Amino acid sequence: MLKNSLDTAFDAGGKVSVGLTATTIVSQWTWAATLLYSCVVASKYGISGPFWYAAGATIQILLFAMVSVQLKIRAPGAKTFLQVIRARYGATTHKVFVVYALATNIIVTANSMTGR
The missing domain is CATH 1.10.1220 (Arc Repressor Mutant)
Structure with missing residues (x-):
């Protein structure tokens, strides 16, 4: 049985699925400032503005996911x-x-x- 601690609360004692990890990555990249700027882009360029803004951020999210996997391996x-x-x-x-x-x-x- 794992002790209740802050470290256990971060990753449920290491029992986190791939889907939950992906959700965590997306939620950490979706800052309030990102949502705010997405609305600004929508008002300037219409409905396609937020789509292309999100498409540009996808590359960063994918790279961050690969880096996080390597960090999990090298610094568990x-x-x-x-x-x-x-x-x-x-x-x-x-x-x-x-x-x-x-x-x-x-x-x-x-x-x-x-x-x-």
Whole structure:
């Protein structure tokens, strides 16, 4: 029996199907800013705008899926990219990327709140 912990909550103790993994990848790439910009593209170019916007993002999603499979093979215990960075590059680089991740989330939140 697995202990209840944050790591267990991330991936259900390692018992996650391929379909759920695919859903997770799509939901992580669908930020509020992406949905907002998709609406902007729709208002400018009509119904085909969001379609082509999503088609362009498909390449990124497919590449990210391949990278995530390789990370799962090479770093099976890591649940976040920050854990991978800490294991590979050390604590100093980990702290730098924590700041970058926080700054990215602040920028996305500000963009979503201002509608830009």
